[in-house]
Amino acid sequence: MxxxxxxxxxxxxxxxxxxxxxxxxxxxxxxxxxxxxxxxxxxxxxxxxxxxxxxxxxxxxxxxxxxxxxxxxxxxxxxxxxxxxxxxxxxxxxxxxxxxxxxxxxxxxxxxxxxxxxxxxxxDTVISDVAIGRTALLAAAGVAVLGALAPLVRGRARCLALATAGGLAYGFVSVSTRVVVQRLLVGGIGAVPVLVLVGLVVALLVGGALIQLGYASGPPTVVVACLTMADPFFAVLVGAVLLGEGAAMSPATVAGQVALALVAAxxxxxxxxxxxxAAPRPARDGGEPAALPGGSQSPAPTGDRAPAGGENAVSRGDKAGHGLPAGVPGAGGSNGSRTTATAPSRTREQTVNGGDSAARRIVVGADTFVPDVNGAARFSYRLATGLAARGHEVHVLAPSPDGAAGVSMMEGVFVHRVRARRTPFHPTFRFCPPWQASAAADDLLAELAPDVVHIQSHMLIGRALSVAANRHRVPLVATNHFMPENLFGYLRLPGVLHDAARSAAWRDAARVFHRAVAVTAPTQRAVELLQENGIEHAEAVSCGIDLDRFEARRAPDAEVPTVLFVGRLDAEKRVDELIRALALLPAALPLDVELVGTGSRRDEWQRLAADLGVGDRVRFSGFVPDDELPAAYERADIFCIPGIAELQSLVTMEAMAAGRPVVAADAMALPHLVRNGDNGWLYQPGDVAGLASRLGMLAADPQLRVRMGAAGRRRVEQHAVPATLRRYEEIYAQVLGERVAEPALAA
Structure with missing residues (x-):
């Protein structure tokens, strides 16, 4: 038998x-x-x-x-x-x-x-009434414990508890079914205990409800795995222990069963x-929408766009590591219910701004995002909000600035914050533990089923999203803003280790970027750097600048001109060279310096300014909100960028848009922006006397400052942000297999 x-x-x-x-x-x-x-x-x-x-x-x-x-x-x-x-x-x-x-x-x-x-x-044992009673108590206890645990945990843990509880209930259904069949074969329908039939029906209903709650609380992959394993494992365990089916089994047989069960699991x-x-994908070109866990449909978000000018909280901590706002496809509350939230309203059939580009669901991965003050964070913000303003549904996955997970709306963009921790080497930078970044990325893609994933680095968030995108078969686009030199100042590596660390960092970046269908960098020099390190399929796409925010106004007449620096006060920015150059200027050429930003070297450079006798001429303004930056450029006469690890330098483009002459280090991508003698001056990194000479020339000649500032404004106009957004829309179409025109911007 x-x-x-x-x-x-x-x-x-x-x-x-x-x-x-x-x-x-x-x-x-x-x-x-x-x-x-x-x-x-x-x-x-x-x-x-x-x-x-x-x-x-x-x-x-x-x-x-x-x-x-x-x-x-x-x-x-x-x-x-x-x-x-x-x-x-x-x-x-x-x-x-x-x-x-x-x-x-x-x-x-x-x-x-x-x-x-x-x-x-x-x-082959006959199940007694006592045995089925004990089985019912065991299943009920397991379901009760897991059901009580579920509200106390979040994300995958809640999904795991609910799905396993459902599997235990279904396991009891299997045991009850065997009892019913045994009694039917022996004595007909009259021999089947009514309580067993009632228990079977109740277990079916409870198990089904728990499974649906599991689908509402986490990825379908977790539910499928738990249900497939918990049901048979519970039934086998009950059969072997409570029903006596394993009484004759030898220890070797039991050991073999355990090993094989682990392999099957x-x-x-x-x-x-x-x-x-496992990961439902969205249909394209007007097809059917993606199915959600449990067979439900992915509704298009509805409502008006959230007002600009701030990050408005929607929910916090409902999902492991990131959370999903109510009303987002795949989102649910702790009980699986939905509440309303505003989001960009669109359907798959809509086009962007009435043009030929289809509205898409895009996930942007950023290891640094506003309120962080750096070029990569600000570009990620402008990319996300710019795409949202053009009709796309945009989600950003980024570390939390305060450590707590949650979701908020920022100018029409869903910002999913992953739990993050402080680092010992930087006062504001936070990082996401790899396991949390991986869980957040996998859950987000499983629930949103986006059209495209666009990562901004190969670090923790970018790496996790690259793996998840490949797993869920979502086209991956990668943009590189990284240079190993960005890390050397934080890690305080001895100089003899820089070459080895640089090579290792680039090999690591190449491993991540090779998962991408398309790779971009802000300038041609940045592309060449990628190619030199084994990343061949790269394209130059400018980070772009919002020219409307910066007007080329004449600097206010001041007795003492001001030199402005905007950026992180960290080692690779080499702001100490600017302070030392200021100290070399003769008394006949007075000049003040304003430093906007904060970082790990601020205290050290404040002491340096005091030691050199220019402490009263160097103003450390600290963090300045993005909406106040135009005023900082407007009150300056000259802009200085001494950094040696700039892949494009958004702040330099902003200064040019504001009509300010630029004195820049002749390093990396800065020569692509600053043409020597036209819109500013270049100097050799480390040549403090040369930097002082260039600053002195501009300080002494207001007309030269005006002429160079106007040239900079003309030069930067080719980097207007709409062209950048259009090019990325074309790249997204290309990776989705759609025909597009020739590249609109290659800077």
Whole structure:
């Protein structure tokens, strides 16, 4: 009878797999946008076919449970996940990847080995009323504990607790089904205890509710894996321990069962995480919207755009590491309910600004984001808000500036903050632990199913999103703002280690950027730097500048001209050279310096200014909000940028837009902006006397300052931010396989 039971259980697994596959297709077809989705669904022949297959599978599985021990029949149900993965690959007409094939092979072999090992030694016992009562108490206790734990945790942990509790309830359903079949075969319907039937129905309802709550609390991958493992493992454990099916098993058999069960569990986790239906993708070009966990539909966010001028809190900490605001596709409260939130309103069929570019759902990954004060953070902000203003739905994943996870709206952009920690080497910079960044990235992509992911670095957030994007088959675009020199000042590495550290850093960057379909950098020099370090497929796209914010007004007449620096006060910015140059200027050429920004070297450079006798002429203004920066450029006469690790330098472009002459280090991308003798002067890094000479020339000649400032304004106009946004829209279209015009901007 055991052999017959195995055949019946295998046939039941096939029926369940076919039912899942058929009903999934029916739900996707019926749940197109519009009303009457349920009516369309019940008219689907495939949906009814799926119901019929579920009934067939349940009947076959129940018959198998009546003919063989639980520990033989239940593990075979795991093969349904294997079959679903195989069917999905066949339907999609693509050969499964290496991970999927490995998982299919490992799971099938482990389940087969478990059943063969168990079938020869498991005892076929009759389940007594006492045994079923104990099983009910055990299942109820497990469900109660996990159900009580779920509200106390968040994100994946909550999803794990709810899905496992649902699996335990379904495990009790399997045990109850075996009792019902045994009693029917012996004494007919009258021999079946009413309490067992009631318990079976209650367990079905409770298990179903818990599974749906699990879908509402986290990724479907977690639910699929928990349900597939918890149900059979509970039934096997009950059969072996409470029902006496394992009484005759030797220690070697038990050890083999445990090992094979672990292999099968690992295979199920891989299949749940990587099979084609694990991460629903959005349809393109007016197709059906992405399905959410549990078969629900992804509604387009509705409402007006949040007002500009601040970051307005929507929710905090509902999801592991990032949270999702209510009203965002895939978001739900702690009980799975939805509340309203404002977001850019659009559908997949809409176009951007009435043009040819389709509105997209875009995830921007930024390891530094406003309120951080640096070029990469400000570019990420301008990119995200600029794309949102053009009609796209934009989500930013970034570290939290205060350490706490949450989601907020910022000028029409959903900003998902990941829990972050302070670093010992910088007063304001925070980093996300890799495991939290990875969980946040994976959850966000699983729930949003974006069209494109655009990372701004290869660091923790960027790295996590690059892996998640490849896993979920979302096209990845990467922009590099990094140079190893950006880190040397923080880490205080000895000079002899710089070359080795630089090579290691570039190799690490290349590993991440090779996952991208398209790679960009702000200037041609920055592209060359990538190519020199093994990243060949790169394109220059200017960071862009909002010219309307900076007017080329004449500097106010002042007795003493002012030199302005804007940026981080960190080692690679070399602001100490500016302070030393100020001290070299003769008394006949008085000059003041204003330093806007903060950083790890501020105290050191304040002491330097005092030691050189120019402390009263150097003003440390600290952090200045972005909306106050234009005023800082306006009150300055000259702009100085001594840094040697500038891949483009947004602040230099802002100074040029404001009509200020620039004195810059002749390093990296700065010569692409500053033409010597035209809109400013270049000097060799480290040549403090040369820097002092250039500053003195401008301080002594107001007309030269005006002429060079006007030239800078003309030169920077080619970097207007609309051109940058258009080019990135074209790149997104290209990575999605759409035809676009030739590049609009290559700076």
């Amino acid at each position: 055991t052999a017959v039971a195995i055949v019946l259980a295998l046939a039941g697994a096939v029926a369940y797999a076919l039912a899942a596959h058929v009903q999934h297709a029916a739900v996707r077809t019926a749940c197109a946008p519009g009303r009457g989705r349920l009516a369309r669904l019940v008219r689907q022949r495939r949906w009814f076919g799926g119901l019929l297959l579920i009934g067939v599978g349940a009947g076959l599985h129940s018959a198998a449970l009546g003919l063989a021990p639980l520990s033989v029949v239940q593990p075979l149900g795991v093969l349904a996940v294997v079959l679903v993965a195989a069917l999905s690959a066949v339907t999609a007409r693509r050969w499964p990847g290496g991970v999927t094939l490995t998982a299919i092979g490992a799971t099938t072999a482990a389940v087969g080995g478990f059943v063969l090992l168990t079938s020869g030694q498991a005892r 690992g295979g199920v986790v891989l299949l749940a995480r990587f099979h084609p239906d």
